[in-house]
Amino acid sequence: MKAIANVDFSPQVPDQPETSCILIVDDEERIRAAYRQLLAAPERSIEECATGGEAIDRLDRRDVDILILDLNLPDVHGLEIMEWMVQKHVPTAVLVFSGDESIDSAIRALRHGAFEFIRKHGNAQELIDAVERLQSRRRIEREHAMMTVQLENSERLHRFLVEQSPDIIYTLDRDGRFIFINGRVEALLGYSRGELLGKHYSLIVHPDDLEHARFAFNERRIGDRASTNVEIRLQTKTQGVRHFENRTIVTILSAQGLYDTTDGPATQHFMGTSGVARDITDRKKAEETIAFQAFHDLLTGLPNRILFKDRLGVALTQAKRKGKRLGVMFIDIDRFKLINDSYGHHEGDELLKRFAERARSCLRSGDTLARQGGDEFTVLLPDLSSAEDAAVIAEKLLAELKLPFKIAGLDFFATVSVGISLYPEDGESAELLIRNADIAMYQIKGRGKNGYLQFTPEMHSGHSLRITLESDLRLALESGGDQFELHYQPQVSHRDARTVGMEALIRWHHPRLGLMAPDTFIPLAEETGMIVALGEWVLERALSQFADWREKGFTGLQLAVNLSPKEFDRADLPERLLRRLEAHAVPPDALDVEITENLLMKDAEKNIDMVKQLRNSGLRISIDDFGTRYSSLNYLRRFPINSIKIDQSFVRDLNAGNSNSTSIIHAISCIARSFGLRILAEGVETEAQRQLLSGLACDDMQGYLFSQPLPAAEFEAFLTSSAFPSRTSVN
Known part of the structure; x- marks a missing residue:
């Protein structure tokens, strides 16, 4: 222009x-x-x-x-x-x-x-x-x-402005036929002026907007009452215009009537309608994009939590009116952090998108799958005939996920934890149904993940207790850890009749609930991230007590401390451990760091390097609960560990004469000897178990047969007065 x-x-x-x-x-x-x-x-x-x-x-x-x-x-x-x-x-x-x-x-x-x-x-x-x-x-x-001159210039200016206007400017006669239209129509619709002059305006109006357009294109009013900013779709020329990909444009139309006043105001004659049509197609697209982004997740294209809650509210209103049942699912992808940490966020995003596609394929046409954020999704299941219908859909989803996802060129098997709540049984509001489904989801996660569970009222009390415990645990840590206490369970060599070490086990003296075992609060600490601070407290207190015993002559003992997998996410782990050992004058080989078998399979390359650094620093490494996670022998070959601990579940089955457990322990013992590893059985409670373990070349043991975990003073007495006293240092 x-x-x-x-x-x-x-x-x-x-x-x-x-x-x-x-x-x-x-x-x-x-x-x-x-x-x-x-x-x-x-x-x-x-x-x-x-x-x-x-x-x-x-x-x-x-x-x-x-x-x-x-x-x-x-x-x-x-x-x-x-x-x-x-x-x-x-x-x-x-x-x-x-x-x-x-x-x-x-x-x-x-x-x-x-x-x-x-x-x-x-x-x-x-x-x-x-x-x-x-x-x-x-x-x-x-x-x-x-x-x-002024009149001539005014006419030229008017003609220039009309012809150069970005809008379509037109005049219709009394029958709605074009008697004038500016050249902008060719750029926007592909018609030349000659093709439209004498033609009815309906030629360029989208068929679905004809009734709506009739009032604006036939406008007789003038002034403030005339049509203003009426949104109408116009059609582009459909033949001979190859460059028009979009066959429709969106315009806002303003129009007013034209009157002949040559005989005076009292005898005005209607001559036609003049108007201006402005192209707002790009603006409409931008508005639609903004509206979509406000109510949808940009990564997966799914509805977000705002739109999900709105649809759930509408579905609840319909369900109440019709007396129908509906369901809400809360879905969390298990081990999603493993993908992000191992391969990167791009691959994590790919998994989320592909999971969304698969999950959507398992739903009915009227169901809504939404992304809440991160790796959490929700599903709205309207018009359920029974509670079993939601379970059927959950089972279908779990079955679909048995097929692997191809992530970073590798097959990745994703599992999910699904919580289900139903209207009206589990709540009558959107907030309550979502919260109860979330509670049920956390329950299935606590039971081992990869499954679904419907909400029950008992879960709510457990969930409330969990929230209370989380707050109390945080306060206990912030106040210096005075509510915590370490107990020590002996590790004995039955053949030598002596105590060779101890495992430090934390207890929590809760101000209202009394003494709590680690199984009740360690998973909570892991989930909330407080496990790192808790681990720091355990290590500091255990090394301080261990140093005191060494000064009293108990130098032949080894101290076993469990490390959370989250500790291995911190690159300064070896440096921190050595700094604490040096502060308490404890030699590195006197500390036995126990890691879980899960750590072998999670981000193996990074953790192998970390374990090597710990071993090179002189520390000893043990695998706790060995045999429960079916880890590959290749991990034992690659991880520079010192010993393995047989999980108490295998030891417990020895009482019943379980041949499978005997075979498993025998196999583990053979594996340990072939790799030059020390083997220790935990959970030994009976003499029969001890004899069987000794017969399987497993002589180092830990369990209630010898002693339960003891406070520091009682453990010190055990070292001097029990049948398994401590002697000089162990080679």
Whole structure:
């Protein structure tokens, strides 16, 4: 579009009052002087010439307004000067003031274009009046010329603005046919003006908007009551316009009636309608995008929690009115953090998108799958016939996830924990149904994940207790850990009849619930991230007590401390452990760091490197609960560990003569010997178990047969007075 600033439509209007230039041509000097004196005025500039030649030269500059001309000049006759002016189109007005008083001279002068003919020897006032009349006429002529120019420029400006407008500007006759439309229509709709002139407006209106458009395109009102910003879709030309990919544009239309008032306001006649249509297609797309983003998750394209809650509210209203049942699922992807930590957030995002696709395929057409955030999703299940219907959908989802996801070129098996709540059994509000489904989801996570569970009222009390415990645990840590206490369970060598070490086990003296075992609060600490601070407290207190016993001569003991997998997420773990050992003067090989078998399979490469750093620092490494997670023997080969602990579940089954447990322990013992590892059985409670373990070449044991975990003072007594005293250092 051309810039209007580059087009000058304005007439040149003088800033100050205009001065008339009057030229007096007469061969008598005294006459010229008399004329000058008579005609002198502030708005007049008076000049003189004595000959016709001088007059022609001066007139040729074309800036003289009034010429007072004597016909009888010595060189050129006055009529000849007037003929020259006509030929040269000199626009100066001529006033003949001559001594030739014949009627013939007057007629000839007037025929040559003179404004008036005045006799020299007449009344002087006649000359003054004639000049004033001529000046007035010239002023009127200039004003008329100015108005003409302004009108022409206004029309040009109007035509320019209409043609260069970014909007479609049109005029319809009384029957709704185009009688004018600007060139913008070709760029927006692909029609030339000739194709639309004489055609009905319905040709360019989307069929679904015809009824809506009828009122605007047939508008008869004017002023504030006329149609303004009416949204209407217009169709582009469907043939011969290849570059139009979008066949519809969205416009806002403003229109008003046109009336003929030539006979006066009382007899106005409706002539048609004029209007402006502005293309707002891009704005509508932007508004739709913004609206979509406000209610959808950008990664998966699923509804977000806001839209989910809105749909759940609508579904609840319908369910109450129809007496129907509906369900809510709360889904959490198990081990999702493993993908992010191992492969990166891009791969994690890919898993979320593919999971969303699979989960959606398991649902009915009327169900809603939404992303709550992170790896959490919710599902709305309206119109359920029974509670079992929700369970069927959950089972279908679990079955679908048995197929692996291809992530970073590897097969990844994702499992989910699903909590279910039902209306009206488990709540009558959206907030309560979502919360109860969330509680049920956490219950299934606590039971080993990879499953579904429907909410029961008993879960709510457990959930409330969990929230209370979380708050109390945080306060206990922030207050310095005075509510915690370490107990120590002996690790004995039955063959040598001596205590070779101890495992430090934390207890919590809860101010209301009493002494709590670690199984009741360690999982909570793991989930909330407080396990790192709790582990720091255990390590500091255990090393302080262990150093005290070493000073008392118990130097042949090893201290076993459990480390959470979260500790291995911190790169400074070896440095922190060595710093604490040095502070308490405890040699590194006296500390036995126990890690879970899960750590072998989670981010193995990083953890192998970390374990190597710990071993190179002189610490001893044990695998706790070995055999419960089916870890590969390859991990034992690659992890530089010192010992493995047989899980108490295998030891417990020895009482019943379980041949499978005997075989498993025998296999573990053989594996340990082949790798040069120490083996220790935990959970030994009976003499029969001890004998069987000794027969399987497993002599180091830990369990209630020898002692339960003891407070520090009682454990010290055990070291001196029991059947398994502590002696000198162990090699």
